[in-house]
Amino acid sequence: MKMNQCKPCQASLAFLLTFSAGAAVADITVTKVEGALPTDPMAAEWQQTPAEKVIVMPQTMTKPSLTTPSVNEVMAQALTDGKSIVWRVSWQDAEADLNVDVGRFPDAVAIEFPLAENALPMMGGVTRESSGKVQIIYWKGLWQKDIDEGFQGVRDVHPNAFSSKYWFAEGETPHTVPESFKNPLSHQWFIAKQAGNPGAVFTRSQPAQELVAKGWGTITPQPESATTAKGVWKDGKWTVVFSRPLTTDDPNDYQFKAGEKGQIAFAVWQGKNGNRGALKHWSNWTAYQMP
């Protein structure tokens, strides 16, 4: 089925264009460091790094729209050693939401960079045809927990769940993923995994994913990722760092240049409030200055 270009979408596109014309609301200074870059969100270096407040707004341009925002700003910082860049994003969140279930969603954050001149801050634009491409780097609390505590399965959400039999699974109840499911035949019921869905991964090396988008509803995970990430929730606050090389040979990666004035945008999802997909908080393009 093909989506019909509706009037309200065009109206909000006009709004988006007007809005983005007033971009560059804050200036983030990317600071040069000598020696190793901190990849831990809690590293001491971050205390000396300038932090910029960036306003985030509820997404109200396309459906489903976020009617009850729960965060209005993020703090952004960045460091580079001339080879790699580390972005650090933090925001207030009274509780860490990590697991998923029916109607249950994890906290998440994303940073975004334009891959085309005309890219608008929210997913590059509206339709695939009219949008500029953007790169998005997305971190999810669930994936962080998968890495910190092991793949989050049924018993992590429902401790008393019991099922005695899974076809071709080895071992005993509760048959944990991935340990009990070594036999490829047992994967016949992991349909998303069989289909190659990048979200259905049982052994994950990073809690973040690189994606590209060209308009709403077009977000596409990249097969390869140069980003490492780590998020820590402490004292009512999430702090997440993203590290990646300044340049790569992937045309779907943003290439950072020395001395450039670039643009970054942010998005935050609060799991407690059912945020996922378009139900998110997003920022305008925010200028940053590379050393």
Next chain:
Amino acid sequence: MPERNNWQLGRDMTYPYDAPLPQKQVAYVFDINKCIDCQTCSVACKNAWTSGKGEEYVFWNNVETKPYGGYPIGWDLKLMEKAELAKWKGGKLESKTIFEDRSPLESPLGHMPNTMDYSAPNLGEDELSQAVGQGEHFNGLHPMWMFYLARICNHCTLPACVAACPRQAVYKRDEDGIVLIDQERCRGYQECVKACPYKKAFYNLISRTSEKCIGCYPRVEQGEVALCVEACIGKIRLHGFLSTQEEPRADNPLDYLVKIKKVALPLYPQFGTSPNVYYIPPVHVPNAFLEQMFGPSVLQAKAMYQSLKDDKQMLGAMMLFGANIRIVDKFKVEGDEVIGWDAKGTEVARVPFTEPTYVREHYDAKHKVYRHNTT
């Protein structure tokens, strides 16, 4: 937003997508009067498709006892509480569907089930509408009632799951109208879980995607009926296609029962998704309850079903239920038999109106055993 005709409502309605009708529409007739709640259908589906980790609570096919049962609990009541009361006038729906009166920034009217709503897959089983008083069961027919409602995805003509997915990961196939979730594209937003009025999309917390009844499409592509249809002990189910590109054909059993005779009715047509599982209403249940569930044609459908013995054509179509694993495309009543052909024109069913009586000797000389009524 595009206007689409919804014949079940007797009017046009708004729907967020401007999609043409599929080449033909997969459809089912379930005769509620015959269901015995054996759950063979549920097990057939579950064994084949949803026995994986993360799918423990998933029942693409479930059978619940009405009036109180439902899986997930209260799936229909919760939506009816949010929606306008269904109002019909002369076969036309006057109230709003789940797609109407919505802002362009809102998804279809729906509700996200609570995890605990899935904790009891058959809560309310065999519960009567009211308690049977002391000695009342001696008094002939009593006013208490209940019935079994077997449910699968309706492969709706105007699916709410398709309308709600912000990244078009849910789609309706052009060749047969089967509605599928692309398991590579789904990012687990659960918008379909929330929007489906029938709660036939489920979230899998291991795969982290939403999954729904696939209409047994690998079988349908071979011309075979769905597993839940083949397995049905009560032979309450007929599986086939409704014509979409031409007028309903009197020799197509689905067109005949659903579109021409209108003896089988959609479930909660007022929601507006144009569902394609059609139910023959249970004749012993009060009309007010049935009208809320199957729309204003209930009285007519009940009357037709009650005089079925006088309508050889309709009786013939109904004798095809459970007659073969091949999908019957064409049928004909000939003498005292009904004959069914598949889409290739091969005869796949021949059912006599009256089963012949066989008398067998008490002693089976071949196997040297005495026959009992269980052998």
